[in-house]
Amino acid sequence: MDLPRGRHTAPDTPRPEQPPAQASARDLVRTYGSGDTQVRALDGVSVDFARGRLTAIMGPSGSGKSTLMHCMAGLDTPTSGTVVVDGVEVSSLSQRKLTRLRRTRIGFVFQAYNLVPTLTAAENITLPLDIARAPIDPAWFDEVVDAVGMRARLHHRPNALSGGEQQRVACARALVGRPSVVFADEPTGNLDSRSSREVLTFLRRSVDDLGQTVVMVTHDPRAASYAHRVLMLGDGRITADLDAPSREQILAAVGAEDDDEPARPPTGMHALVPADEPARPPTGMHAAIPADEPPRPATDAPAGAETATP
Numbered sequence: 164m165d166l167p168r169g170r171h172t173a174p175d176t177p178r179p180e181q182p183p184a185q186a187s188a189r190d191l192v193r194t195y196g197s198g199d200t201q202v203r204a205l206d207g208v209s210v211d212f213a214r215g216r217l218t219a220i221m222g223p224s225g226s227g228k229s230t231l232m233h234c235m236a237g238l239d240t241p242t243s244g245t246v247v248v249d250g251v252e253v254s255s256l257s258q259r260k261l262t263r264l265r266r267t268r269i270g271f272v273f274q275a276y277n278l279v280p281t282l283t284a285a286e287n288i289t290l291p292l293d294i295a296r297a298p299i300d301p302a303w304f305d306e307v308v309d310a311v312g313m314r315a316r317l318h319h320r321p322n323a324l325s326g327g328e329q330q331r332v333a334c335a336r337a338l339v340g341r342p343s344v345v346f347a348d349e350p351t352g353n354l355d356s357r358s359s360r361e362v363l364t365f366l367r368r369s370v371d372d373l374g375q376t377v378v379m380v381t382h383d384p385r386a387a388s389y390a391h392r393v394l395m396l397g398d399g400r401i402t403a404d405l406d407a408p409s410r411e412q413i414l415a416a417v418g419a420e421d422d423d424e425p426a427r428p429p430t431g432m433h434a435l436v437p438a439d440e441p442a443r444p445p446t447g448m449h450a451a452i453p454a455d456e457p458p459r460p461a462t463d464a465p466a467g468a469e470t471a472t473p
């Protein structure tokens with residue numbers, strides 16, 4: 164295979180330095196349609212997503228990025244091949260068990276934030292757990308909320324939040340159930356560069372500081388440079404596998420020009436929290452949810468809370 168220059172390995176080469184896989188695909192094929200119009204969106208993809216790593220998936224439009232992620236997350240069914248998430252073979256599950264897996268083991272972040280407009284930020288964050296009737300760990304809720312810097316905005320509804328803030332709420336919602344893997348599909352696609360940096364910094368910190376495993380589809384080399392690893396797809400196959408590439412290496416792999424964007428911001432879990440944000444209250448998450456708020460029907464669940472959709 165003709166891989167781009169840089170630190171790379173062939174896709175199927177064992178990666179001894181990697182921690183154990185949290186999610187894997189073997190010989191994944193996904194075709195759509197039949198006959199002359201059949202599209203082979205995935206053409207035999209085998210990949211391991213290591214635990215505690217941020218992996219970016221890049222590639223031209225139509226190369227199979229979303230299809231790969233949807234198959235990994237149990238949102239699409241492969242034509243052949245296997246997907247294993249957290250030791251469970253996703254591709255063999257019944258619909259009921261698949262729904263349960265998505266609710267409890269997988270977090271989602273989409274380009275469209277998919278927040279429920281009638282709920283506050285705090286309620287949106289806990290929505291998947293509420294629908295799944297799963298317990299909420301107040302300390303973890305606090306940690307996630309502070310990590311995304313949304314402490315001062317917990318009572319706001321989405322229409323009172325900026326796009327970046329809404330996406331940070333969506334990130335917190337994806338993480339609050341401590342999923343095995345978070346799948347993020349173009350999480351910065353609707354954001355300006357500052358908000359993108361905030362969301363990407365959080366996603367990277369969620370891996371480095373909270374031990375999360377994140378797989379992110381992106382078109383943006385700058386976004387991909389936050390990843391520990393970048394996979395390139397082309398025509399439904401993995402064409403490059405880059406370890407901790409620089410933005411220059413990513414740009415070379417995608418054949419794009421550098422646009423001189425400033426370097427990534429300083430790291431640090433709480434770097435996102437504005438300096439003027441008030442100190443967090445001593446109480447746990449229940450202080451964040453108004454007592455007079457009516458219970459939410461399960462039908463409110465947006466696509467982003469799909470993990471919790473019955």
Ligand SMILES: Nc1ncnc2c1ncn2[C@@H]1O[C@H](COP(=O)(O)OP(=O)(O)OP(=O)(O)O)[C@@H](O)[C@H]1O
Binds near residue numbers: 222
């Ligand atoms: N539901 C579907 N029915 C038919 N064809 C599909 C379907 N979903 C995806 N495809 C086709 O499969 C191929 C891969 O699509 P996919 O959305 O995975 O690509 P992508 O790399 O995510 O593209 P983009 O960057 O534009 O989102 C494309 O040719 C697409 O048209």
